[in-house]
Amino acid sequence: MISLEQLTKVYGHGEQRTVVLDRLDFSVDAGEIFAVVGPSGAGKSTLAQCVNLLERPTSGSVLVNGENLSRLTEKQLRVARRRIGTIFQSDGLYSRRTAAQNVALPLEYLGVTAAETRARTAELLDRVGLATKAGHYPHQLSGGQRQRVGIARALALRPSVLLSDEATSGLDPDSTRSIVALLKELRDDLGLSILFITHEMDTVLQVADSVARLDHGRIVESGRIVELLRDPASGLGRALRPARSHERAAADATEWFVSYTSATVPADWLTRLADRLGVTVSLLGASIETVDGATVGHASIGVVGADHEHLIAAARSLGLDARPAQAEQAAQAEILERVA
Template identity: 50%
Template sequence: MITLTSVTKVFGAATNPVRALDGVSLAVDAGEIFGVIGQSGAGKSTLIRTVNLLERPDSGSVSVADRELTALSDRDLLHARREIGMVFQQFNLLDSRTVRGNVELALEVVGVGRRERASRTNEILELVGLENKANQYPAQLSGGQKQRVGIARALASRPRVLLSDEATSALDPETTHSILQLLKSLNRDLGLTILLITHEMDVVKSICDSAALMSGGRILEQGRLVDLLAQPGSQLARGLFPLGELPDGNSTVIDVTFVGLSSARPVVARLARTHQLDVGLLGAAMETIGGAQSGRTRLELPGTIDAHTAAISDLRAQGLVVEIVRSGR
C-alpha cells in the first residue's frame, strides 16, 4: 500500500547539509498498522510528510495505493492526496469553527456539496464518538476530543491510508489509550492502512502489526513484530521487552524470547529439571504483540557457557530464541 524506495531528503546549505532521510526504503502492507519509532531528530516527521509529498524527496520514489506520487503532475497529486488522511500532534483546528465546521472544511476544499458534506460529517462524527459535540468549539473540548476531531477531519474524504504524526504525544496516558483504541477500530472496521510515527515503544506495542526503527535518517530494521521478536539481536525486540541492567557476576546469562503459544510452556521448570540446573530468574516481561502472546525472560545459569551447550540447544530446538548476554567464566 505504501512503498518508499531509496528516498533521500537534505535540508540546509550545501556547506552544512542535514540528511533528514538517507536512502530510506520502507514497505507498508495494505490493511496493517505500521509504526515508525525513533528518538527526536531521527527523521520520522520528514519521512511521514514525504509519504503524501508535503515534503518532496530529493531522490527516490514514493508510491501509495499503486500510484507513484513522485511521478504525478501537481493536479494529479491533488487527487491522489484525497486517499491519504493525516492526523497531527497539535490538532491544527480552526478556533472560529465548530467541530462540525472543522470536519466539513476538509470536504469544502474539494468541492463537495452542502448536503453531502452534512451527511458525511454526521456519519464520521458518530464513528469517532463526537456526535454530541458537533456544535461546540475547540476551546470547549478536551485534548482527546480535539484529536478525535482531527481524526474525523482526516477521514472525511474516505481515504485508504491514514498518517499519524505523533498524534498521542501531547495526551495523558488514559487519553492516549482511548485514541489508540480508536485507531485500531478504524483500521479493523474501515480496512484503513495506518502509518504512525512515535517515540513511545508502548504505542508500537499496543496497536502495531509491523514497525521500523529509525535513527539518523536511516531505517535500522523493519518487519512484522512477531518476526522481529524471533530475530536474534533485534533492537526493536529489546525495546519491546526491556529487562533492565545486567547485574554483576561470573555466571552465564541468557535471554529467552517466547513468541505465540510457546509463551505458555513451562520452559524454566523443564530446563532446571531436564538439565539439573539451578536457574535464576533475573527478569521477565509478557505482552500481547501483533495478536500473539509473547515475552522475554532473562535467565542466570551457573558456570561458563561451555557447560550449557546442551541446555541452550534444547531451548532452541523448542523454537525459542536464545541470546547469550554473558558467557560466564
C-alpha cells in the first residue's frame, strides 16, 4: 500500500515560486489500480518523480506500507526505491543490452549473484510472456514487447508498489490492451498497489479501479470509476465516457442524453420510458457495459412531444438521469479539454 500525505512540491523561491504539487492526499491499497489523469503541465511527471523518490517533496510524505520514505538520507533512499517498481515510457530500455540484461539491471545494481540473477530474469521474462525473447535487443522488439520488458524489470526486486508513468502512451490500441491486461493480472497475482499515471482517458477506463484528476497541482476530483460513471454531475465520469457520434433525431423530436445512475436500471427501460410518457422514444445511440462487474451505460434518445419535467421525473424513477443532449455535449467538450 502506498499513501501520499499532504505531498507538496515547490520549485523556485520568491517571485519565481511555483507550486507544482499542492497538498496531495490519497492512498492506493494493495490490489488496487489507481489512475491519475490530467493535462500536460498538471504536475503528473513531478508526482511520478516524487513517488519513486527521484525528487524530494518540499513537504508532506510518501508512505509505503506505513513507512515514511520522504525523510531518508541519499543512501537509505537508494534502498527504499527498491520497494517501488517503476515502468517508464517505452524508451526506458538500455539499447545495448538484451531483454534479459535489461531485466537483470536492478539485480545487478543490488549485487545479486549471477546464477540467481539468471534464474530470476528467466522467471520474470516468462511472467510477462517473453521467455523466447530473452536474447533480443530492444530494437528487435515491438513497442508492446519493450514495455513488457520494462514491466519485468520493474518487478525484479519484488516491489509492493508499481508506478506506471505514462507506460502505455505511444502504444497502439492492441499493445495498450495487452499491457493493461498484464498489469491487472500482476495486480491480482502479486497484490500490488499500482499507481497509473496517464493522460489517456480510455486506458483509465480499461485499467483502473479508481481515478483522480490532477489540475494545476491539485486533485480536483477523484473516486471509484463506477461511481463516477453513475454520477451525472461528475466531470471525470463524463470524461471517461467515450465520445461517439450517434444518429440525429427526427426533425420534430428533441435529443436527450440519458445515463445510468443506479445499479438497478431495468433492461427494458426504453420501452418503459415511452409507456410512462405515452410518446414515441427512439434510440439514437447507446453504450451499456460492465465495469468491475457493475453495469453502467448511457444513451442518446429522440423524444417527440414530451414535457421536460415529466421526462426527467420518469427517467429518474427508472434509475436514469436525463438531460438535453446539447447541454451534455457542451459539458463533455469542456471537461475533455481540461482532462487530457
